[in-house]
Amino acid sequence: MPELPEVETVARGVNERVRGDRIAEVWFSSHTQPFKTPPAGQAEGLEGRIILAVRRVGKHIVCDLGGRDVAGEEQPEAQWIVHLGMTGRLLVTTPDGDVAPHTHARLRLTSGREIRFVDPRRFGRLEYRELAVAKEFFGPGVEPTTVDPDVFAGLFKGRKLAIKAALLNQTILHGVGNIYADESLFRAGIRPKRMAGRLKKAELLKLRVALQDVLQHAIQLGGSSVSDYVDANGVKGFFQLEHRVYMRTGQPCLVCGTPIQRIVLAGRGTHFCSVCQQ
DNA sequence: CATTTCACCTGGTGGC
DNA sequence: TGCCACCAGGTGAAAT
Numbered sequence: 524m525p526e527l528p529e530v531e532t533v534a535r536g537v538n539e540r541v542r543g544d545r546i547a548e549v550w551f552s553s554h555t556q557p558f559k560t561p562p563a564g565q566a567e568g569l570e571g572r573i574i575l576a577v578r579r580v581g582k583h584i585v586c587d588l589g590g591r592d593v594a595g596e597e598q599p600e601a602q603w604i605v606h607l608g609m610t611g612r613l614l615v616t617t618p619d620g621d622v623a624p625h626t627h628a629r630l631r632l633t634s635g636r637e638i639r640f641v642d643p644r645r646f647g648r649l650e651y652r653e654l655a656v657a658k659e660f661f662g663p664g665v666e667p668t669t670v671d672p673d674v675f676a677g678l679f680k681g682r683k684l685a686i687k688a689a690l691l692n693q694t695i696l697h698g699v700g701n702i703y704a705d706e707s708l709f710r711a712g713i714r715p716k717r718m719a720g721r722l723k724k725a726e727l728l729k730l731r732v733a734l735q736d737v738l739q740h741a742i743q744l745g746g747s748s749v750s751d752y753v754d755a756n757g758v759k760g761f762f763q764l765e766h767r768v769y770m771r772t773g774q775p776c777l778v779c780g781t782p783i784q785r786i787v788l789a790g791r792g793t794h795f796c797s798v799c800q801q
Numbered sequence: 802c803a804t805t806t807c808a809c810c811t812g813g814t815g816g817c
Numbered sequence: 818t819g820c821c822a823c824c825a826g827g828t829g830a831a832a833t
Contacts, residue, residue: 524826556810582827609826610811625811644810646827684804692804693828701826750812750825790806791826 525607527667527698528741528762529752531579533613536755537586537638538577540615544632545573546588552627556645557608565651568601569630575599581662581697582606584613601653604660608646614639615755664697668738676727679719686722686730687715688789699734702747702769705794707734709768714800715793716786740765768794 525533546569551562558565571591578585583606587599605613618637622629628640628649640649652660665678678695679686689695690704699707708715710733713726722730746752746760749770753759767777772785776796786793 526827606827608810608828642810643812644826646810648828682803688804691827792824 524609524700524702524750525611525746525752526582526700526703527579527738528703529746529754529760530582530584530607530698531742532746532754532760533607534577534579534584537584537613537615540755541574541632541634541636541638542576543574544634544636546570546630547633548631550629550631551649554627554645557611557627557640557642557647557649559604559648559650560652565603565649568651568653569603572601574632579698580660581664581666581693582700583660583662585660599654599659601651602660604648604650604652605640606648606650608642608644608648610644610751611640611642611647612751612753613755614641614753614757662697663694664692665695667696667698667734670696670731672728672731675731676724679722679727682719684719685716685788686713686719687791687793689719690734691789691791698738701791701793702749702766703734703737703741705769706737706766709795709800710737712800715788715795768796770794 549566549569551566572588575587575589583604586603588601588603589597590600607613616637616639618631618635623641625643626639626641630638665674679689682689687704687708690699707730711730713730741747741762744760744762745754747762748759749763768783771783772794773782776783776799779796779798781796781798783794784797
């Protein structure tokens with residue numbers, strides 16, 4: 524599942540290859556699902572614009588777009604916002620490459636490259652914003668990689684839900700999904716079902732460090748390739764080899780040897796060590 | 802308002 | 818071998 528480290532990897536890869544390029548022609552599939560803005564409007568808005576930058580905001584990929592007549596170094600006039608959902612891929616390809624099944628967007632660039640959005644399950648989202656009429660996209664919650672310790676601890680004050688559910692709530696903290704929620708809670712030694720508002724400040728501070736460490740390490744390894752995640756160049760990540768609890772049900776805890784347990788929490792498979800996490 | 806549940810999707814898996 | 822019910826999970830709407 525693309526979470527913060529995977530989305531960061533994709534955004535960096537796309538940025539490196541298309542920054543400064545210009546969108547020449549756009550094609551969209553006829554499905555309704557991945558489109559938050561109607562495809563016709565997106566195509567009209569995108570064509571002719573220069574790509575100023577591609578970056579990550581939470582789990583979203585934001586393409587900052589400039590005008591049609593000027594050549595870079597200007598303020599963004601529009602944004603193309605991509606969410607990968609469960610199975611989305613954002614790829615930079617040559618125009619003659621085979622078009623994968625479930626391709627929903629093709630952006631032909633003046634350099635000859637193409638940006639393609641492929642998403643079998645169609646949980647992804649494509650949105651276009653004209654900044655003259657819509658506000659800039661900032662993401663729904665607090666950015667976990669840079670959040671201040673006191674701000675992080677304050678996010679959970681008075682919350683009457685499980686800490687794992689709180690970590691997954693994008694309006695509290697954005698970018699964390701099922702893998703990194705489980706992995707950070709293991710590394711912090713906290714049970715996923717502990718009530719968020721009842722955690723001691725020391726535990727929350729430890730959780731912040733664990734979360735930032737695991738996210739940073741995962742970004743360094745190009746993310747976790749479970750199911751079918753690949754980066755902008757179609758290359759898999761390696762952080763799945765570093766998972767200590769996620770999808771390790773029944774296998775021995777790497778610290779104490781106790782079999783890893785799996786429960787369902789907040790509707791999600793949740794993995795933890797009943798000895799190391801209290 | 803805060804929190805929980807469920808629908809949206811398709812490919813892969815496991816049971817018979 | 819073939820078929821099919823079932824599950825995975827990010828998000829947002831609906832329910833509680």
